[in-house]
């Protein structure tokens with residue numbers, strides 16, 4: 001069991017990658033704090049974990065609010081004694097986030113608040129707890145769009161993920177000697193509710209799939225396994241990386257027919 005005796009806080013654990021990670025981390029022995037704005041679905045994640053014999057609890061959390069994230073960290077420490085893993089995974093991808101000319105400023109602000117400030121707050125409140133535990137691991141979710149440009153722009157989303165990448169590197173370098181590793185998980189397109197709206201359009205789906213050498217989207221559990229690796233001692237010397245789980249997209253020039 002890779003996370004035996006550890007406590008992990010996962011934001012956005014009510015859905016998609018976060019939910020799969022919560023179930024996987026619990027199956028690997030972690031006690032999981034399911035931190036999400038969505039209470040009903042978050043409690044369903046907890047019920048699934050408990051149904052499988054694992055330990056988890058729900059913390060109603062809005063990652064854009066400092067006191068809310070601080071409360072989730074306090075919940076983890078009070079309930080389980082210490083916090084060892086922070087997976088800053090919550091993110092949004094609104095349809096009206098397009099190019100810099102068209103994207104409304106309030107959409108920019110909301111995307112940056114969730115995707116970038118949310119990760120900052122997870123580090124701000126999570127790092128002191130990890131230090132109290134004697135060290136730990138941070139996994140921050142960026143995206144392959146943090147390292148590649150797309151001519152189907154989502155300018156706020158892309159900028160927020162670039163920020164996550166840079167922020168994570170700096171955390172990794174700053175805290176390495178105090179026992180904290182930090183890595184940026186960069187998934188390619190994943191089959192989750194986040195992309196549902198976009199990929200419902202067959203032309204939009206095909207336009208993206210043509211760039212994926214493997215010819216398919218990732219499944220959330222495949223990304224969760226990478227998060228587990230980064231969160232566990234299997235990755236003991238992995239720090240500050242741009243950890244791409246993209247089916248080869250970022251390595252491709254021409255993809256197979």
Ligand code: NAI
Nearest residue numbers: 012014015016017037062063089090091143189190192194
């Ligand atoms: P999802 O939409 O299935 O799940 C996101 C979760 O975040 C939901 O449970 C939602 O309630 C929660 N959330 C949203 N705003 C929140 C807030 N303010 N506070 C707390 N929780 C909040 O999305 P998915 O696909 O699982 O995405 C997870 C992460 O992976 C995100 O950061 C996303 O940007 C990133 N990602 C996803 C990709 C994809 O193709 N699905 C590709 C690359 C990165």
